[in-house]
Amino acid sequence: MLLFALPLAFLAGFVDAIAGGGGIITIPTLYFMGLSPAQVVATNKLLAIFGGATASVQFWRKGHVDRALILRIAPVALLGSTLGARLVLGFDDDELFRNIIAALILLVGVLVVTNRKLGLSGRYEGLTHRTFLIALPAMFAIGVYDGFFGPGTGTFLMFVFVRFLYFDFVTGSGNARVINFLTNLAAFLAFLLSGAMVWWIGLPMGIANALGAALGARMAILRGSTFVRVVYLGIVLLVVVRLLTAG
Template sequence: MPGPEVLLYGLPLAFLAGFIDAVAGGGGTITLPTLFFMGLSPAQVVATNKLLAIFGSGSATVQYWRKGHVEQSLVLRLIPFALVGSAFGAYLVRFIDPDAFRTLVAGVILGVGALVLVNKRFGLDDRYPGLTARVLALTLPGALLIGMYDGFLGPGTGTFLMFLFALAGFNLVRSSGNARTINFATNLGAFVFFLLQGQMVWWIGLPMGLANALGATLGARMAMLRGSAFVKWMYGGIVLLVAARLLLHPS
């Protein structure tokens, strides 16, 4: 078990991860390797990461929700689908080779990032039409599939959710707010599951969670202040970070 000195780098990295995750998703690409580097077992890493993630995603959700950047009527309909998908994804782990799946997802997320950046107006204007049949036909199965991915593998879940909401017509600031809310729900569901397994390292997860929440608060406020153009370029950078972790850091 590591000593308290690991928090000297764990806290600032958790803060950075919270900031990045609140803007464009992908915070787990920082916190997961950090926890591994501390010397925790794989089970402890996954469980402790969910503990700190609920702080960050919860803090970001509060910021976006208070400023009206969460489409509550849609998000509340999607949360059950994401939770069911996440549980099913966790069940599928035993049947599918994660290494081969990582390569596939890395290719998909790079394609998503290219589409967002090449299309100059994508995600900059808010064109959400309301709870239409088209929106529900897109987002309900989308939330289920992304939830499955979150339960099965995880890195980039928030980034995929943002793309889903941008396809539905939201600008990237509102897409981020919606994505953080659903991600908070899935993190909370996973937290309860891992809590019962007793694998969380509380003395690491709690202070890193507070640092993550502070970073997420600042990141959400920055995204709302700077607007969708800022989020879009942050999004492009996170896509590269997530793809690199999937390809180069399979643990």
């Protein structure tokens, strides 16, 4: 099973470091390996912190993370993720919920496609009242979402940073990777004592995920915003298809 899962974990880390969406690869993989839904969610958080940490360090060291902003909004995202991991999903109709999320992510893709200059250059305004008015509630809401559901979290984070806070795609990706790592870490800690994590699967997949994330982050930094934008749009489509076809 691991021979099947490790290359997919590597691929998930690669795409997640560039544009988010790695969960659309790892979550079905874990289901295929026979894990229960609770084990899938918990084990996915375990492996995701490996790739998230690796990509975050790469972007941070290369200066593609706005440290001042991240340090101020990260606690709100952490709070949201911890709360989300402890909540019971409020929708009785899981299929309806997936369809709503898929529609929102598809809308994100449409907005990126129709604005060809979006994210190709940075126009970030700094630590203004407008920045915090947008960032704080957005980070909390996305944190809650990541804690109890997850797929598409990186997609939403990048969209907020690029569309509403005016970062270019590379720095937007770096910011998103750091926040996503922290929300995964918070959810991981919440699940830690649940007994649902399958460590013998999550740890080796986490290492493979980290290797893929290192390569993906390096590619994003070297190739620039145009490359990240193309990969991002591809991931948007994959996330939508995965959500709409999930059983």
